[in-house]
Each structure stands twice: as structure tokens, then as C-alpha cells.
Amino acid sequence: MEEAPFVLLLGGTAEASVLARRLRTTRPDIQLLLSLAGRTKAPALPDGVETRIGGFGGAAGLARFMREHGVTRLLDTTHPYAVGMSRNAGEAARLAGIPRATFLRAPWEPVDGDRWQEVACLRTARDALPSGARPFLALGSQHIAPFRHRPDLCPVLRQVDAPAEPLPFAATLVTGKPSQDVAEEAELFREHGITHLVCRNSGGARGYAKIAAARNLQLPVILIQRPPEPDGPILRDLDAALSWLTSPS
Template sequence: MVTRILLLGGTGDALKIARRLGSNDVYSLAGLGRIAEDLPCQVRVGGFGGADGLARNLAAERIGLIVDATHPYAAQISANAALAARLAGIQCWALRRAPWRPRPGDDWRFVSGWDALCIQLNPFARPFFTLGREPLSHLDTIPAHQYWTVRCLDAHPGNERARVIGARGPFTLEGEHALFEQCRFDVVISKNSGGAATEAKLDVARERGLPVLMLERPPLPDVDRTFDTTDALLAALETLRAENDARMIPPGSRRSEA
């Protein structure tokens, strides 16, 4: 039987993989952000109901391989994927994007969560948040001496002490220069997402001598195979597809070699 793939996504890397899937494969999204309309695979939007619900879906849909290409900070989804694969008796592969590493001139200060972040943030006046949606639930607690700029996928009205920018990467160095100059940031708050799409903010912070409060990555579960790059994962999927094609050829139909 041809292996049917369930791809868990929501990132640019996942979209690149989804464009190489087959018509019987499924690309699953939580529902945030835009959904591409030109994908060759099936698209599913919404949750599964935890690891047990995902395992039931894997069995019902006859999925033979789950590929976790979610964000490095989507720890709960990754944990559910690994457990569901074990429950269903199938393999789980994961794209584990390499984190950014500090360079000469960087002033990175690692923090482990929101409470620790607030303590580190207190001396600053004009922070630039690039953590996604999390700061939106704290807009009513902004200290009087601070004005926040929050960039995330969703549009949001903000308030008198915060501006919310709805935008999706990749972000250019020129665009980040202009934004930093306009908003006069004195600190950047970031997840260590890795990849090139959102790295320009770190280059500008380095050039301007600004500190970066870097949210530490959560632990992720062990899976059957991990890949550092999208290209490596795609190459493995191509090998799997070739093996599937070979199994589909009826016995005796191959030409014997002279």
C-alpha cells in the first residue's frame, strides 16, 4: 500500500513541503494565517483533540507517516504527534530547524518564560515583540514607562500603549532598518526560531547595539527521524515515494537485464 502522509504545518518550511506532496496526502493547519489555494495535496484545518484524537484520525484516514513541520515552539503539538504515531504504530518524522547562534557583537539575554521576560524587560521603554500572539493577552498590563510594538500574524487594534503590526515574513534587512528607525526600539524580544525568514531583525539589533531577550526553546520529543533542513526532509520523502512506486509495479513486469 502506498504510504499516505499527514503533514503538520503552519510554517513556511511546511508550506514548501506541502507543495511536494501527492493528491492523497494531507496538510494539516491549526487555522491561523493564510491557506494557500494551489496545493496539490488535501488540506485539513483545525485541531485533533490531543494525542488520542490524532491517533484515531491516523487510523481512520489510514495515514502511514506523520511529518511534524510545526514551529520549534509548538511543543504541545509536537508531543501529541510523537505520541499519536506510537499509538497508531506508524513513524513520525520531524523537521527540527537549527536555532540561531549569537555572533560577535550580539547582546543576547536568554529567558525561560513570560515572568522572567518581564523582569528583564523592566529597564526598557520601547520594546519590539516578535513572539507571535502571546503579548496580546498582556496589553492591559503594560508599565506606564513603556510603549510596546508587537508583530504577529494577526491584525489587532492594540491600545494607547501598544501598536500591533500584522505581518508575515520573510522580512528584508531594508524593511527592518526602516521599522527600527521609525519606532526607536531599545530592546528586541524574540523566539529562537532559526531560519532566514525573520533573522534580519537580529542583524539590525546587532548593528544598533540593542539587546535581544531570547526566549529559550522548549524541549521536543524524540521521533523516528529528524531533519535539519527542508531539503533533507524532501529528499527522504522522494526516496519513500520511489519505494512506494517500486512496490506498485506488478511482479514479473520488470525487464530482466541481459
């Protein structure tokens, strides 16, 4: 008798949890494991889905994990900017000899009223800010280090959890998840006297309120462009991802 498929989802996006719930509902015969890196102390986990927290030890460790646990299909649903994890996923799938695809949600596109300046990387985002600016850095704690070289700035940072270590430079810290309400995001920007928004083009509905709030307030947005897409199949929507996961090997 053929063994049931075993799907490993590398999470890190809201879509990963949605996809896990849909797969659990539509194909309960498929063994499913959702893996999260553990950057957030209390992530929102989908009910009824087996979850693991933490890294694997690079591509070789991930390949070993998949071989030892009998994983038959790997879907990378990590953040669009998680270049290292996506690279490891591709190499691990090759080493383990299993199919792998990447889910990538569509990037945001500018509309009338947006004041975007698209830049290639964090350093160019930092250098694009005028002297004395008060930017809102919606970047995550692991991406703020380059801004320590701009002591003329008065940045405001938002992080989901309070940092365990002191910030690497003087800044105002806002803790908590981004609001999906445009008015709430706009009020936050007004309250802190924000002059610029700095963020990555992550795409998706959940993080878009800050973009719309900046538009409403006519704030310039320094937008870091996406990295090159990984090799292999790219799935652009949840239906395509679910179809790939449930199709015969």
C-alpha cells in the same frame, strides 16, 4: 496490490510548504495532506497540495483521524516552540501505530555585533526589560499575556492579522508579515523608537531580518531559548525530511 503511502504533514513553518511542494513534485504517487492549525487568516498554501485547517482534538483525536484516513507516516513540521502539538503528535503516532519524525530547523547563532540576552521563558524575557523600555514583541498574539504585568513598558506588537479582541494591555500594533529585508525591519524599529527586540530563537532565513536589523542598530535582543526537543527521530534539513518520507516503511 499494496496501497500508496499516505503522508500527513503537520505544518506551521515555511519549510512545511516547501517540503510539501517537493514531495508532490518528486513523488506524485504518495498521498499527501498538509494540516495547518489555522492561526493565520490567509496562509500561503502550496499549489496542488491537499490542505486541511484546524485542530484534531488532542492526541486521541489525531490518532483517530489517522486511523480513519489510512495515514501511514506522520511528519511534525510545526513551529519549534509548538511543544503541545509536538507532544500530541508523538502520542498520536504511538496510539495509531505509525512512524513519526520531527523536522527542526537549526536555531540562530550569535555573530559579532549581536547583543543577545538568552532567557528561559516569556516571564524572564519580560522581567529582563528595563523600566520604560519600548520593546518590539515579535512573539505572536498567544504569547504576549505576561507583558500585561509591566505597565511601565511601551511595547510595539507585530501580528500577521488584526486581533479579533482588544489587546490585553496598552501597546502599539503593527499588522502584517515580517519583512525579509533587513533595511525595512531596521526602518520599522527606528520609526517606532524601539529600544529592545524580544523574540524566540525560531531559526530559519525567513524571520532572520529582524535579528540582523537589531544588530545593525545595536539594539539588545531578549531571546527566548528553545524548549527541549521532542522524543523520536529529529530531521535537521529538508533533504533528510524528504528522504525519511520516501523511504520504505
